[in-house]
Amino acid sequence: MNAIYLVQFGTIDEEIISPLEVCLWQVFGFDVKRLNPLPDPAFALDQKSGQWNSSLILKDLVRRVPDDAIRLLGITERDLFIPMLSFVFGHAQLNGPAAVISLARLRQEFYRLPPNAPVFHHRIMKEAVHELGHTFGLVHCHDPLCAMSLSNIIQHVDKKNGELCSNCSILFEEFTNHRRRNNGMEMQR
Ligand SMILES: [Zn+2]
């Protein structure tokens, strides 16, 4: 049985990971498992910006995808960037095996506001669904409430739901059905 795997860089609060597992299972319908935590991704630190290069982290994650994984999602506290973009909440390859999300800009404290755990947790779920959605072939959605809508700023994240809109759900179903058909064909050979 294929599973979505989670892996944390450094230590991430269990209160974050456990509800995220349930959320991802509900949205995508795959079992959710974990890999042992990885050390801090020091290899991806860009001295100039003081941020972590998400492309390098993705490259590292791709090498770690377990055999029974359908996808691997990395979670880091580090602030991520992609060259050309000053920061990203997360990064994934379209149809790729791995994705990564950063918690750095999801806390209210980052915006000099009082802590708000429910808001923080909700944002994590939305970003995890968004980046994993890309790995399942979903592109940005025009529905601002859909988890697949593009978020350049935290207000966009807050506007959307942690779920896929009906269109994106259909595309995701098509993706998984296509996969099942292909697996079936492979087994017949
Ligand atoms: Zn996106």
Ligand SMILES: [Zn+2]
């Ligand atoms: Zn959508």
